[in-house]
Amino acid sequence: MTLTLLIDLDDTLLSNDVNQFLDQYFQDLSNVLSPFVEPDKMMQAMTSAIRAMVTKMDPAGTMEDTFDQSFYPGIGVRKADLLEILDDFYRVRFPRLGSLTVRRPDAIQLIEKSFQHGWQVVIATNPLFPATAIHQRLAWAGLPPEKYPFAWITNYETSHFCKPNPAFYTEILSLVCWPESPVVMVGNDLKADIEPAEAIGLPTYWLCENNQSKEIPNRHPASCQGSFTQLEAWLEWIEQKNHLPDYDTTTAIKATLAATPAALSTLMTQLSGVQWNQRPIKNEWSITEIICHLRDVDREVNIQRIQTVLDGSNPFIPGAVTDPWVKERNYASECGSEALIDFMNIRTEILHLLDSMDPEDWQKPARHAIFGPTHLKELANFIATHDRAHIKQVWQTLQMVITET
Numbered sequence: 001m002t003l004t005l006l007i008d009l010d011d012t013l014l015s016n017d018v019n020q021f022l023d024q025y026f027q028d029l030s031n032v033l034s035p036f037v038e039p040d041k042m043m044q045a046m047t048s049a050i051r052a053m054v055t056k057m058d059p060a061g062t063m064e065d066t067f068d069q070s071f072y073p074g075i076g077v078r079k080a081d082l083l084e085i086l087d088d089f090y091r092v093r094f095p096r097l098g099s100l101t102v103r104r105p106d107a108i109q110l111i112e113k114s115f116q117h118g119w120q121v122v123i124a125t126n127p128l129f130p131a132t133a134i135h136q137r138l139a140w141a142g143l144p145p146e147k148y149p150f151a152w153i154t155n156y157e158t159s160h161f162c163k164p165n166p167a168f169y170t171e172i173l174s175l176v177c178w179p180e181s182p183v184v185m186v187g188n189d190l191k192a193d194i195e196p197a198e199a200i201g202l203p204t205y206w207l208c209e210n211n212q213s214k215e216i217p218n219r220h221p222a223s224c225q226g227s228f229t230q231l232e233a234w235l236e237w238i239e240q241k242n243h244l245p246d247y248d249t250t251t252a253i254k255a256t257l258a259a260t261p262a263a264l265s266t267l268m269t270q271l272s273g274v275q276w277n278q279r280p281i282k283n284e285w286s287i288t289e290i291i292c293h294l295r296d297v298d299r300e301v302n303i304q305r306i307q308t309v310l311d312g313s314n315p316f317i318p319g320a321v322t323d324p325w326v327k328e329r330n331y332a333s334e335c336g337s338e339a340l341i342d343f344m345n346i347r348t349e350i351l352h353l354l355d356s357m358d359p360e361d362w363q364k365p366a367r368h369a370i371f372g373p374t375h376l377k378e379l380a381n382f383i384a385t386h387d388r389a390h391i392k393q394v395w396q397t398l399q400m401v402i403t404e405t
Helices: 018-033 039-055 063-075 083-100 105-117 131-140 167-175 190-199 228-241 250-270 287-311 336-355 359-363 376-404
Strands: 004-007 014-016 101-103 120-123 183-187 204-207 224-226 365-368 372-375
Touching: 014 131, 018 039, 018 083, 039 063, 083 101, 083 131, 101 105, 101 131, 105 120, 105 228, 167 190, 167 250, 183 190, 183 228, 190 204, 190 250, 204 228, 224 228, 250 287, 250 336, 250 376, 287 336, 287 365, 287 376, 359 376, 365 376, 372 376
Parallel strands: 004 120, 004 183, 183 204, 204 224
Antiparallel strands: 014 101, 365 372
């Protein structure tokens, strides 16, 4: 795989007046739910639920969980009582909204050429809709998932963050095994598609039809903007120059740390009970052992190091040998799903600690037993690098365990 293309859907692959589309969508949904809730009350609950999804920062819980916790109490109706009605809505009424959109032949051509190049393609749409709605919109665009082997399609059932949170992008990268080749983002929205992707180190292509938008300063040096006409050539140039992402900004570090437990939660949905503790080969760690390792390193090493640097004056940071804990602590006897919850909790505590810091705190110095003079940003980057290595290990283990079973 030589390049990974993350690409937006609405007004990128599919021409769609979003305001008109949402107005009709909400009106149709209000009509369907009118026997249960007044339209004004429904819209108030919907607005609050969308706000909750857009502002969500912690890795625990999917977009669907966040929506459910806000919307259904807001309308005073249980989700279980509406499931059949909502399923019917997305099966019968939602498809009619396709008439409000326009297919883009240039977008279809771009995706088809991307697969011909052997590139990995991810549909990076804002995950505010269930998968069925997103798949239908892809079909309206002439890009049905049954025909095109997309590596990932974001949706509210599996995503834990949405745009413009940079963790939306690092979660995608975790779910496609942190490619070691060029990764780019293509989209039409500067604030949602371009700026957060560039903040984590990705070059981007800002889709500006007819070059209507002015040049924006301080963008990634490999980034570009224009129409679909120039896009393929830019992608080929990125691949040829082997422009690799650089994930060492503070934004990228925090987004990576947030994405790891979120992506693990999604990846673990593939596992049956016995697969949690199944080793791919002798002496290799099981999924449970990997997660217990991540949990204990966070709990007994990482958070203490961060706090020590914040509280001290160029403190000494001892080395930590943690791999032996797998056998010493008998991780294989633990419950993997419970360990994942514990990891989620301690990682969230670390994220809150980092969010509470002043910008200059990232440069606070320390002396590491192995790496010598360092600073807090570098120590946090060690955690992010460690995360990426174990996400890849999880991917390899899942492939072997699921295939064998």
